Amino acid sequence: MSALLAVESLERAFGGVRAVDGASFEVRAGEVHGLIGPNGAGKTTVINMVSGLLAPTGGRIRLEGREIQALAPHRVAALGVARTFQNIRLFSDLTARDNVLVGEHRVRKASLGARLLLLPAAREEERRARGQALALLERIGLADRAHERARNLSYGEQRRVEIARALAADPRLLLLDEPTAGMNPVEVQAVATLIRKVAAEGHAVLLIEHNVKLVMDVCDRITVLDFGKVIAEGAPAEVARHPAVIAAYLGSGA
Amino acid sequence: MGQQIINGLFLGSIYALFALGYTLVFGVLDILNLAHAAVFMLACFVALALVGSLGLHILVALPLAVLAAGILGLILERVAFRPLRGRANSNFSGLISSLAVAIVFEAVALEFFGPNVSRFPFGTVPDRQMALFGGVVSRLQLTIIGIAVGLFLVLTWLVTRTRLGRQIRAVAESPRAARILGVNVDRVIAASFFISSALGGAAGVLFGLAFNSISPDMGRSVELKGLAVIILGGMGSMPGAVIAGFALGLSEVFVVAHLGASYRDVVSFAGLFLILVLRPRGLLGAASLREA
């Protein structure tokens, strides 16, 4: 199976600091690929570059063979990439359901003309879209909070809504940036199950996480970053035993 | 030519003084203070009242008016900006609330002085002229340039060599870091507003003396020119504001001399527009201006 996402010698320098320094790895469809490393290793920077928010200063990013590193974020998203954010970026004034609705933007087939002319087709499309949003909220167990404003949700609930919002785009590649930070073990388990199910449906998942147990349980393969460089790659068990990985984590006290 | 340079420097010094106040607040708070021009105008009226009604000498009235402007700045900060400090969209709401205060200030001026143009009483400033560099310059013009330059020097000393100046720079850099370092951010911001409004007030009095045409809407055109100046010089950059102020003054005088009076303002705004599109940082600015 060829790679869905291929990151090749990716570099990002901020002034003199190389946040990402020649990182390369691949993610295949149906795979959950973990991206781990101590704080400041460059993981979020990599995700920012893949999603188009940041331009690399070197290297390439390929999505199904096609180079995307120079594309604007909305064009990358149009190709089937969706993400969550490390510091939760829900639309705080919108309800949970409406947040997920926004996530559907890429896949909706609404017609502005029909909407302005009050045609029944428009109402039908709206109904379908809202139903889809509720179904996704159901999937993450928050259907009962659908009409709550995002800023009134608990931290863990917000994180789950962000995942639902990303799933709403029916992405081929799902980028999750610390999706379980601050969650209790029950919520973490639910997210783990969800991630495995999403991968089983054929999506590729790139997962940044600090929760080591979650990463070991859920990931098929793991890439370890430290100081912007890849220091290990492989199946969870191999990576856990890798001396460079142990040194990096112990060294930084993580 | 020499005459035009003198006129340009003279006009530019007022623009620079006004823009300094604008850019100081922007540098510290990241907010555009739209009440700056109203303070400019009110300070001039205060000076007018002191000279006209109380018979004070202009050299006494000027510092008093500047002080009054500073106090207005403190009021402005307390009423319109401080309550908004925690908000997410504080830039926008700060703009609106400063606008609201500007409207109130203008209403006050309108009520107490009427809409018509007022002038300083005859004899407020001695009408002496001299020949210089091939042009004729009045003592008033030289004095204004002198006062403006003097204020620039005082401000530079304040910002670079005093503790308050260091604190202002720290807060401009990062209010959170400054607070952690023990700086009383609220007081520094208040002080910045005092200084900024004092400068704006000084510019207002000097403008009133220079052109002797004082009315509640006198701040309108200078306000927009002031925006052009701080954009050109770089938002938040004080040396930039001074240089750009002089540059605008000189270019306006030259445009009027060579292209005609009607083109004067078009050049400023077209220039502003081009700068924003081509080099939004301005000459010396460092602020990040584009969205992600």
Next chain:
Amino acid sequence: MEALRDLYLTYQSTLGYIGLNSLLALSVYATLSCGQLALSNAGFMAIGAYAATLLTKEAALPFPLALAAGALLPALVAVPLGLPVLRLRGVFLAIATIGFGEVVRLGIVNWEYVNGAQGIVAIPQKTSLWMIFLAVAAVLFVMARLRGSKWGFALEAIREDEPAARTMGIPSTAYKLAMLVLGAAIAGLAGGLEAHFTFMVAPNGFSFGRVVDMLVFAVVGGTARYWGPVLGAAFLTLLPELLRELAPLVGIEPGPLRLMVNGLVLLAVILFLPNGMVSLPDRLRERRAARRAAA
């Protein structure tokens, strides 16, 4: 009979301005709804007003066509304006668009063909109240349809967090440009209507102060609902009429009083009810819910 006719004539102007100011407030709302503080609408209004005027006076074009042209021309101008300028952050966008407005105004002042600063007078009075209100209704309809639709949510997303919205596939620049163009068309239409309502156009009617007024209507009314700007425009257009009666009682001239009340209302709104008058019921509901939760 005389008295009734006088009454109608007096209030005709106020009603007309409630409608025109509503249109102007909605034109600013168009860009505010996606988080852009674009203050170019006085310039767009001027273009529309002068275009429509010249077409009826010089070309004897039927009024509806002239109005349409008055809406179309600023919309076209909005495109080359928006492309470079919508990339700018917050206050810089505001300043650039203010600059645009000034350039338009100064251009008119310096254009002899349209009488420069003196403006054009004796414009045929073709605007009836029903036309103004029809226009308001039409714009409100469009705004209402946008709200809660795929595009309406996209606009809100852009307003709240543009980069995040983009990662969801929303082409934010295209949306912002579309709203700038829409706002320009509305402002241009309002300009054409006003010119044929007050029989004259002059550049000093399209100054920075004019777009500030539009902004104030929209902010005071509130952008939380699509009809908020209309509420603000109506309120702030009626207020001076009421104040004119009040002024002698308080001992302040009507002009300064109106201005002072405008400023104080705006200050009160931004400090205590930042989402405008329209958000008052929401605010009360939230406060009641909070009190209940604390109890």
